Amino acid sequence: MTQARDPAPTPWATGLTLTAFSFAAIVVAVVACGQVLGRIHPVLAVVVNVVTVAGIVPTVWSWLRVPVLRWFAAGVVAGVPFGWVALLVS
Structure with a gap:
């Protein structure tokens, strides 16, 4: 009889650090x-901002399937609109 493996715990500290960096x-x-x-x-x-974001969307979308890269994807997805707002304010 084989035992089922418990999934590894989520590395929140490391993941949130990667998200903050990205x-x-x-x-x-x-x-x-x-x-x-x-x-x-x-x-x-x-135009350059819109074209750049449209170009990185497929890459970031594929990152969502990889456990480590999904933390980077979260930072990118949050950073682009925040950067646009900061750009409009500045």
């Missing part, structure tokens, strides 16, 4: 690129 990196990247492109032309900043 969140911060995405917010900084969105704001920095948006400000530089906004100085050239505001429409260019909007």
